[in-house]
Amino acid sequence: MAYWLMKSEPDVFSFDDLIAKTKNGEVEEWHGVRNYAARNNMKAMAVGDQAFFYHSNIGKEIVGVMTIVAQAHPDSTADLNAKGEVVWECVDVQSVKPFPRPVTLAEIKATPELSELELVKLSRLSVSKVSETEWKLLCTMGGL
DNA sequence: GCCAACGTTGGC
DNA sequence: GCCAACGTTGGC
Numbered sequence: 424m425a426y427w428l429m430k431s432e433p434d435v436f437s438f439d440d441l442i443a444k445t446k447n448g449e450v451e452e453w454h455g456v457r458n459y460a461a462r463n464n465m466k467a468m469a470v471g472d473q474a475f476f477y478h479s480n481i482g483k484e485i486v487g488v489m490t491i492v493a494q495a496h497p498d499s500t501a502d503l504n505a506k507g508e509v510v511w512e513c514v515d516v517q518s519v520k521p522f523p524r525p526v527t528l529a530e531i532k533a534t535p536e537l538s539e540l541e542l543v544k545l546s547r548l549s550v551s552k553v554s555e556t557e558w559k560l561l562c563t564m565g566g567l
Numbered sequence: 568g569c570c571a572a573c574g575t576t577g578g579c
Numbered sequence: 580g581c582c583a584a585c586g587t588t589g590g591c
Contacts, residue, residue: 430577458576458586479577528578547576547585 426553427464427474428485428542429453429516438476438486442518450492450515453550454500457511461550465514466495474516475553475561477542483528485561487521522565536560 431437444451456462468474472491478484493515501511531537537560541551553561 432577460586483578545585546578546583549576 425467425469425472426555426558427468427472427491428477428551428553429474429489430477430479430549432480433478433482434480437478438518438521441476441489441516442487442521445517448517450517452499452513453516454498454513456498456513456549457501458549460545460548462495462512464550464552465512468495468514470494473519473558475558476518479549482525484525485522485531485565486525488519488562488567489516490519491515492517520567522567524564524566526561526564530564531561534560534564 441451453465456465468491470491470493474489474491475485476487476489478486491514495512495514497509498511498513501509504510528542531540532543537543537557540553540557541548545551
């Protein structure tokens, strides 16, 4: 199993929105990614992988955990390229549980063990990898 | 294939 | 609102 971190602006789509949408078994398409590195990360995801939900711009904190429930598939909100090929893909996710205590970017930056976290090093990447060590530490910091 | 110009993201 | 970092585009 692999671990990931996915960003969303909470005024567009928040973790609470995800909980409301998926609590009854519905899935949420993580559509809208238009960056090759982020897309490649999604294509590398497997069903059962876990991902943090990070609120960018507003809050700037990890607010909860979600799970990948469908492998990458064509993004229905994206146009095809000039050759009619699918370029942009997305995975489907469901919420798992919120952090009892959100972990802020400031806290992450103040933690030496998290200095290599892709969220910090590649700040513009909207879908990034998290190592198992980083995952466990962040869950502890979040009160899980 | 290089690189300058421009656009976008996201933290501050 | 500003700006750094980075991606994309287009001229050569």
